[in-house]
Amino acid sequence: xxxxxHAHINNADYTExxxxxxxxxxxxxxxxYVMDIGFDIPSSIMAAKHAAENDFVFAAxxxxxxxxxxxxxxxxxxxxxxxxxxxxxxxGEIGLDFHYDLSDRDIQREWFRRQIRLANELKMPxxxxxxxxxxxxxDILVEEGAFSDERKSWFPAQPGGEPDARVLIHCFSGSAxxxxxxxxxxxxxxxxxxxxxxxxxxxVAVVEAVPIDYILVETDSPYLAPVPMRGKxxxxxxxxxxxxxxxxxxxxxxxxxxxxxxxxxxxxYGI
Ligand code: NI
Numbered sequence: 001x002x003x004x005x006h007a008h009i010n011n012a013d014y015t016e017x018x019x020x021x022x023x024x025x026x027x028x029x030x031x032x033y034v035m036d037i038g039f040d041i042p043s044s045i046m047a048a049k050h051a052a053e054n055d056f057v058f059a060a061x062x063x064x065x066x067x068x069x070x071x072x073x074x075x076x077x078x079x080x081x082x083x084x085x086x087x088x089x090x091x092g093e094i095g096l097d098f099h100y101d102l103s104d105r106d107i108q109r110e111w112f113r114r115q116i117r118l119a120n121e122l123k124m125p126x127x128x129x130x131x132x133x134x135x136x137x138x139d140i141l142v143e144e145g146a147f148s149d150e151r152k153s154w155f156p157a158q159p160g161g162e163p164d165a166r167v168l169i170h171c172f173s174g175s176a177x178x179x180x181x182x183x184x185x186x187x188x189x190x191x192x193x194x195x196x197x198x199x200x201x202x203x204v205a206v207v208e209a210v211p212i213d214y215i216l217v218e219t220d221s222p223y224l225a226p227v228p229m230r231g232k233x234x235x236x237x238x239x240x241x242x243x244x245x246x247x248x249x250x251x252x253x254x255x256x257x258x259x260x261x262x263x264x265x266x267x268x269y270g271i
Contacts, residue, residue: 001030001255002243003262004236005190005269006093006127006170006218009036009057010046013222022235023054029237032056032262035218035269037093037127037170039064041075044082051087058269060090060127068111069103076114083122089269091119092127093170096140099132109140116144123154125166125269134174138182141167147185156267159213162186168268171220175202176209183214188268190216193226193234196245207249216268217243217261 009022026034036051038044038061047059061082063071082088094115096108119126126146130137145151152163165186172179172189179189189210195203207215219226219242221234226241240254247257265271 001032001258001262002217002239003033003035003265004031004219004221004239005035005168005216005261005265006037006192007034007221007236008039008043008223009034009050009236010038010043011222012043019050023050023057026236027054027056031236031239033058033265033271034236035060035089035127035265038062038079038082039093040067040070041078044079048082048085048088052085057087058271059085059088060092061088062092062094062115062127063111064093064129065095065097065108065112066100066102068107071107071111076118079115080118080122083124089271090125090127090168091115091122092125092168093129094126095129096133096137097129097131098136109136112137112140113144116141116146120145120151123151125168127168127170129170131173134178138178142185147187152186155270158186159267160211164188166268166270168216170218171224172206173203174206176205179206179210183210188214188216188264190218191242191246192218192220193224193230193238193242195249196226196241197230198227204249207246212246212250212252212257212260213264215246215261216265217246217257 036047044061051059225234
């Protein structure tokens with residue numbers, strides 16, 4: 001029923017046993033699909049493996065801004081090789097994180113640019129992580145051609161007929177204004193657990209402002225568990241609570257939100 005468009009079954013803190021149990025739980029649940037998102041080289045290799053071994057898992061491969069301090073040419077080449085595996089559908093998660101600053105900002109910028117160029121070279125969708133770097137993330141995406149007419153010509157149009165650049169802003173935390181601007185440029189946004197947090201009026205306003213055709217749902221598990229699971233380790237099955245919140249905001253049924261966001265995710269990732 002649901003498509004969790006961003007999760008980390010490849011989380012480095014899980015044991016092999018944890019991952020096996022999680023995959024079994026997903027298979028038994030109301031989830032139809034999960035995207036396992038790479039954040040460094042080992043996790044990208046693992047995501048590709050999970051996708052190869054489970055028909056309900058797809059993968060994105062890439063290096064998260066936190067981990068760019070460990071990136072090198074060999075790492076980039078590994079990412080390029082992994083994209084050839086069936087089940088690998090996007091480059092991600094890549095971007096900028098100026099909240100934690102776990103890698104030097106210039107190194108984050110450099111590898112963000114290099115990985116956008118790789119996605120363009122391979123004509124693949126891109127999953128973006130951006131925290132406290134809203135404007136610069138957008139500027140770099142534009143500068144590197146992520147919203148170019150050429151890129152848009154590679155993908156079918158959005159349901160509304162607008163060109164689609166297949167750029168996903170994951171766990172969107174910006175303003176409704178910025179969301180509308182991104183949609184106009186050809187992006188898609190994904191909503192995660194924090195939309196359920198009390199007082200998160202900003203993300204509620206984003207869901208109100210953006211048509212359902214441009215919204216994906218995700219958990220970013222094991223992080224950011226939605227209410228009523230807040231404070232616990234998150235799991236992909238909790239995507240239901242985020243979808244329920246979107247249904248409430250948009251005056252839709254949970255089934256409708258599940259079906260629409262699943263179709264959006266399949267279109268976005270080219271499944
Ligand atoms: Ni993530």
